[in-house]
Amino acid sequence: MSQDGPRRTDGRTSEDGGDVSTRPLLNRRLEGHGSTIFAEMSALAVKTGAINLGQGFPDTDGPEEVREAAVRALRGGRGNQYPPGPGVPELRAAIADHQRRFYGLDIDADTEVLVTAGATEAIAASMLALLEPGDEVIAFEPFYDSYAACIAMAGAARVPLTLRAPGFRPDLDALRDAITPRTRLLLLNSPHNPTGMVLTREEATAIAALAVEHDLLVVTDEVYEHLVFEGEHIPLISLPGMRDRTVSISSAGKTFCFTGWKVGWVTGCAALVAAVRTAKQYLTFVSAGPFQYAVAEALALPGSYFTGFRDDLRGKRDLLAEGLGRAGFEVHRPQGTYFITTDITALGESDGVAFCLALPERCGVVAVPNAVFYDDPDAGRTQVRFAFCKKHDVLQEAANRLRGLTS
Known part of the structure; x- marks a missing residue:
């Protein structure tokens, strides 16, 4: 070993060696x-x-019966140890039932549902699984801040489609112009945070047509799906040509006012869900075991x-x-x-x-x-x-x- 201390492959020595690299500690x-x-x-x-x-985040908790369902799970020993990687069967079945109940979607609970640590992990896992360095991602701007970070971690480039006041409607001509041979994915959020814009059926249909025309993947953040005051929520996965190219993301936090539980999910075709699961298993692996059982009951609440x-x-x-x-x-x-x-x-x-x-x-x-x-x-x-x-x-x-x- 050198008297100058152990050498590092990045050209630095250990702290007592005296050499200090100017390379930042945080990944660029x-x-x-x-x-x-x-x-x-x-x-x-x-x-x-x-x-x-x-x-x-709300300043009140959600339904008492849902909170008590979590207590029952904790006391009954359900989910206190590692739950299954894709999520507990009861929750996956409840998510599939929810998609059928509200949108008429036929989802296989065993192969087309993945439970995540909130929608934030679902977005991160989707970006890490589906993108490679050099890919481009088109996203509505302004965008939730984790979008930019997750795209960056995947080594891809974000391409903003700016929503402008007063209506914050997407410019579909600008979207078409933004698509290049490097475009891999559309990352869309409706109902949209922070503007509150909700895609119309005509807008959603036009975006879906562009995705099909250019063979693009689509990741949709739909965590506010049950908070539409004017218009209707149109899951892009329900539109023609979108079933096998869309990763649909939602979560329990916003709908049931338990944001600290961090229970989210992905639905999509089996191949896409398997790809996202591959990345997700190396992030949190599993999470929120007892809360998963409670969210399964929450999703079955009456209309x-x-x-x-x-x-x-x-x-x-x-x-x-x-x-x-x-x-x-x-x-x-x-x-x-x-x-x-x-x-x-x-x-x-x-x-x-x-x-x-x-x-x-x-x-x-x-x-x-x-x-x-x-x-x-x-x-x-x-x-x-x-x-x-x-x-x-x-x-x-x-x-x-x-x-x-x-x-």
């Missing part, structure tokens, strides 16, 4: 993907005691639960939207999800990031700047997102505080 593919904006703004809410309308859940959130949307309008924001009322995108220009503001950082001290409310969801921050520089998945009195208090911006 993840450059710029530090702490998520949600963690930063939630920490700011805790620090200042502000009302947190930034991160999208009145799903319609009541949607109607309650629609009322909360309207309450906050009206409050934001009275406070001077330009409000882009969403068709779905539980987020409202606003524009701060009418308040005399021009920088959403600076506005959100100052907002807790100014009036005791936390929001998220949409600019962080764009490759081109200027495209969303004056947009700010508020979550309305909170109690009515919390939303009313937030609206009252925000009126102080113009007083």
Whole structure:
């Protein structure tokens, strides 16, 4: 061994050897993907005691019978050890039944369903499984921040299709123009976070036709599928030519208000699900054993639960939207999800990031700047997102505080 210390293959020596490489510790593919904006703004809410309308989590738990189902599973020893890799049979069957019940899809619970650690892992596993370096991925912009990180980890390149205010409709001509010989995959989110846009049947059909024409894979993030206030949710996997090219992703967190359980799933043809499972097994392997049994029961809740859940959130949307309008924001009322995108220009503001950082001290409310969801921050520089998945009195208090911006 050299007196200078053990040599490393990257040209560095050990710490006591004296040589220090300038190569960063973080993989260059993840450059710029530090702490998520949600963690930063939630920490700011805790620090200042502000009302947190930034991160999208409810401030109440979901149905008591679902929570008790988790307790029964824990006490009964179901899922306390490693569950099966694809997910417990009861949950996979419930997911297949859900797809049939709501969308008329015939899904094989044994080969066409994969349970994941939330939709976030499902997206990561899909990107890692289906992409190779040099591939291009077209995604709606603004996009949920994990999309960019997952595409980067796979070594692929993201190509944004920008959704523009006021309607945030996808430009289908621009989508066609964005497709190149390197395009491998469309990563689509409807109902769309953060804008609340919901694809129409005509838009979904046109996108599906482009995917078929260019032989593209499609990954759809549908976690807000039961929160459509205007229009209808159209799973792309249900459209002609899409059954064997679509990975459909959803989760229990948003629909049943148990975001901490992190139970998500993938449905698709057996070949696609097998590919995603190959990557997923080296991420978490398995997770949320007892909660899987509880989510199986949640998916079987009567239709009145799903319609009541949607109607309650629609009322909360309207309450906050009206409050934001009275406070001077330009409000882009969403068709779905539980987020409202606003524009701060009418308040005399021009920088959403600076506005959100100052907002807790100014009036005791936390929001998220949409600019962080764009490759081109200027495209969303004056947009700010508020979550309305909170109690009515919390939303009313937030609206009252925000009126102080113009007083």
